[in-house]
Amino acid sequence: MMNATPNTLKRKSNSRVVLAENSGFCFGVRRAVDVVEKLIAEGNEHIYTVGELIHNPTYLKRLEKKGVNICEETDIEAVANKYPDAVFVIRAHGLKKEISDFLSERKLRFVDATCPFVKKIHNIVSENSAPDIPTIIIGDKNHPEVEGIKSYARGEVFICSDENELEETCRNIPNDEKNGPVLVSQTTFKLKKFENCQKFIKKLYTNPKIFGTICSVTENRQIEAGKLASTSDVMLVLGAAKSSNSKKLYEICSSLCKHTYFAETAEDVPFDEIGKIFSSNFCGNFTAGITAGASTPDDIIEEVKIRMANEIVINSDATTENENPVIKDTMTFEEMLNASYRSIRAGERVQGVITSVTQTEVHVDLGIKHTGIIPYSELSFDPSFKVEENFKVGDKIDVVVVKFNDAEGIVSLSKKRMDVDKNWNELKEAYENATVLDGKVVEAVRGGVIFQAGPNRVFVPASHTTLPRSENAPSEEDLAKLVGEVGRIKVIDINEQRRRAVGSMRAVIREERKALQTKFWETAEVGKTYSGVVKSLTAYGAFVDLGGVDGMVHITELSWKHIKHPSDVVKVGDTIDVFVKALDVEKKRISLGYKTEETNPWTIFKSKYAVEDVAEVKIVNLMPFGAFAEIVPGVDGLIHISQICEQKIQKPADVLSVGETVSAKITAIDEENKKVSLSIKALLVPEEAAEEVAEEAPAAEETEA
Numbered sequence: 197m198m199n200a201t202p203n204t205l206k207r208k209s210n211s212r213v214v215l216a217e218n219s220g221f222c223f224g225v226r227r228a229v230d231v232v233e234k235l236i237a238e239g240n241e242h243i244y245t246v247g248e249l250i251h252n253p254t255y256l257k258r259l260e261k262k263g264v265n266i267c268e269e270t271d272i273e274a275v276a277n278k279y280p281d282a283v284f285v286i287r288a289h290g291l292k293k294e295i296s297d298f299l300s301e302r303k304l305r306f307v308d309a310t311c312p313f314v315k316k317i318h319n320i321v322s323e324n325s326a327p328d329i330p331t332i333i334i335g336d337k338n339h340p341e342v343e344g345i346k347s348y349a350r351g352e353v354f355i356c357s358d359e360n361e362l363e364e365t366c367r368n369i370p371n372d373e374k375n376g377p378v379l380v381s382q383t384t385f386k387l388k389k390f391e392n393c394q395k396f397i398k399k400l401y402t403n404p405k406i407f408g409t410i411c412s413v414t415e416n417r418q419i420e421a422g423k424l425a426s427t428s429d430v431m432l433v434l435g436a437a438k439s440s441n442s443k444k445l446y447e448i449c450s451s452l453c454k455h456t457y458f459a460e461t462a463e464d465v466p467f468d469e470i471g472k473i474f475s476s477n478f479c480g481n482f483t484a485g486i487t488a489g490a491s492t493p494d495d496i497i498e499e500v501k502i503r504m505a506n507e508i509v510i511n512s513d514a515t516t517e518n519e520n521p522v523i524k525d526t527m528t529f530e531e532m533l534n535a536s537y538r539s540i541r542a543g544e545r546v547q548g549v550i551t552s553v554t555q556t557e558v559h560v561d562l563g564i565k566h567t568g569i570i571p572y573s574e575l576s577f578d579p580s581f582k583v584e585e586n587f588k589v590g591d592k593i594d595v596v597v598v599k600f601n602d603a604e605g606i607v608s609l610s611k612k613r614m615d616v617d618k619n620w621n622e623l624k625e626a627y628e629n630a631t632v633l634d635g636k637v638v639e640a641v642r643g644g645v646i647f648q649a650g651p652n653r654v655f656v657p658a659s660h661t662t663l664p665r666s667e668n669a670p671s672e673e674d675l676a677k678l679v680g681e682v683g684r685i686k687v688i689d690i691n692e693q694r695r696r697a698v699g700s701m702r703a704v705i706r707e708e709r710k711a712l713q714t715k716f717w718e719t720a721e722v723g724k725t726y727s728g729v730v731k732s733l734t735a736y737g738a739f740v741d742l743g744g745v746d747g748m749v750h751i752t753e754l755s756w757k758h759i760k761h762p763s764d765v766v767k768v769g770d771t772i773d774v775f776v777k778a779l780d781v782e783k784k785r786i787s788l789g790y791k792t793e794e795t796n797p798w799t800i801f802k803s804k805y806a807v808e809d810v811a812e813v814k815i816v817n818l819m820p821f822g823a824f825a826e827i828v829p830g831v832d833g834l835i836h837i838s839q840i841c842e843q844k845i846q847k848p849a850d851v852l853s854v855g856e857t858v859s860a861k862i863t864a865i866d867e868e869n870k871k872v873s874l875s876i877k878a879l880l881v882p883e884e885a886a887e888e889v890a891e892e893a894p895a896a897e898e899t900e901a
């Protein structure tokens with residue numbers, strides 16, 4: 197079934213070191229290792245893998261040096277109590293259900309790096325077993341993966357390590373005509389042995405539920421290793437002594453190649469012995485094959501490959517090829533089916549159904565035996581994208597095939613790449629239809645900014661941003677200040693070849709302003725009130741933005757009092773209520789009023805006082821003929837010198853001073869000239885005398901308003 201040409205180091209055409217194509221970290225292990233490396237890179241201080249991350253002491257020592265510790269299941273609570281920030285990593289083998297539940301219930305920090313293939317077995321067992329449906333697991337009962345699988349069963353569980361044990365076990369499992377038992381295997385179990393177990397179960401039970409759960413990585417690795425071993429003079433299996441998949445590879449290879457060696461690192465490889473075999477056997481053809489278990493790091497494989505080449509090869513020249521599968525007439529139906537699966541190509545657009553959403557990726561059923569995997573990094577361009585809010589099990593999803601790995605049984609997928617197409621079409625449509633897109637500035641780049649409109653990134657040149665126009669190009673700091681600004685753009689140019697779009701924020705603002713102006717002039721009329729923002733101030737008035745249209749409030753219209761500058765009343769940025777005093781539609785000019793009758797001091801005075809009323813007034817000015825006193829802000833009255841006191845005085849300052857507050861009677865109001873006469877004396881003399889006084893007092897000729 198394997199049609200790949202492995203990595204090959206050649207010296208002469210007939211002597212070579214061949215590395216099996218699928219050697220070293222499998223998909224599941226690499227994924228778990230990546231999780232840990234990421235946690236290290238993020239600076240997490242207390243990282244604990246629950247059990248050994250991989251069965252490779254050399255690699256584990258390296259991790260330990262980086263501060264990654266191993267924690268047994270029973271120690272999780274103690275570690276969490278000691279280090280509340282501890283983060284636990286569930287390794288590729290998975291965990292027992294109760295331990296996973298404990299981590300969740302206690303709300304501890306953990307990353308689940310259980311291999312999707314193992315997770316699948318958990319689901320199979322949990323969904324298909326029942327209190328009256330037993331589960332048979334073919335595998336090593338002491339292996340943590342098997343212990344984990346066992347914990348998901350809902351009925352009795354039997355673990356058998358081979359056909360003989362299975363036969364023995366089945367004596368105790370009666371045939372239920374309708375259901376069961378459930379049969380699964382450890383992912384790394386030997387394929388041939390499991391096939392025999394399946395045959396046996398099929399013969400014995402009417403309706404067994406059999407699931408082929410050997411991971412295709414293991415399956416293919418074993419087939420590939422067997423093929424390589426059968427054509428090699430020397431075969432080397434790299435792996436740790438505790439690694440069950442490495443041990444199985446050794447078992448297979450040693451049955452096909454008499455010079456098969458097992459080693460964990462380059463130090464363990466008997467190069468001398470291999471050299472002797474090479475020398476004694478060499479007659480023009482010599483092949484040294486290498487395969488490696490799923491937990492063997494790349495650098496160990498590489499070192500062994502090179503040292504092996506140096507033993508038997510002087511010059512090395514590595515080549516890698518990957519042939520496409522070919523469907524041949526001689527194939528069985530299953531082989532043809534498998535070969536046809538492999539016809540999925542990188543770049544293909546496919547639809548699948550989400551089968552699970554983990555902490556690191558989304559798994560997709562593509563309707564083939566291979567599992568589709570979308571890493572989080574390939575889900576969305578939006579940095580704030582929340583996976584769990586957007587995807588759930590059972591959803592259909594369109595994706596692009598990034599890499600098809602038949603040997604590992606996975607298809608790497610990308611939703612982002614799918615979105616790129618979709619987004620590009622959306623951008624093109626927006627360009628053609630002049631659609632306005634909402635979004636925000638996410639990045640300052642050379643010469644402009646990047647505007648994120650939904651999933652689309654659009655370049656906005658500096659001159660099309662909201663920065664004020666200027667002769668000089670905006671500085672990097674100016675552009676950086678725009679990051680985070682929410683706004684709208686119009687796509688103003690498209691480069692189909694480079695798939696780049698150029699947008700303008702300014703164009704949208706300009707058009708929106710134009711629309712507002714049209715609406716304003718259609719509805720504006722004298723007397724209409726608006727709320728506007730003060731845009732600028734000049735010596736003669738304030739310019740106010742009424743929402744697309746600017747009007748001016750003349751300085752005399754800002755206050756009833758005399759003011760020196762508009763800034764005495766308003767400042768730039770103030771929101772003020774104004775009304776239209778005059779319009780010139782042709783010249784598009786508007787005169788605005790700000791001061792109103794309600795704020796007119798004379799109106800306020802009139803609403804509060806009448807002749808004969810007594811007011812508390814403040815002396816504001818002293819003249820030879822009398823004193824001016826403020827009655828309300830903006831309205832002063834005159835207290836004639838004769839009305840200040842009963843005695844004759846030389847000048848008002850003899851008895852009054854500026855700033856002093858006195859009680860005074862309003863003796864006359866000149867409505868036409870807005871003048872008020874006041875008298876302090878009227879409050880001091882008897883009433884009949886006061887009447888005389890009123891007659892004597894001059895008629896408020898010198899008062900001012």
Ligand code: SF4
Binds near residue numbers: 222223313314441
């Ligand atoms: S061998 Fe297979 S099941 Fe096991 S971790 Fe690797 S990919 Fe997953």
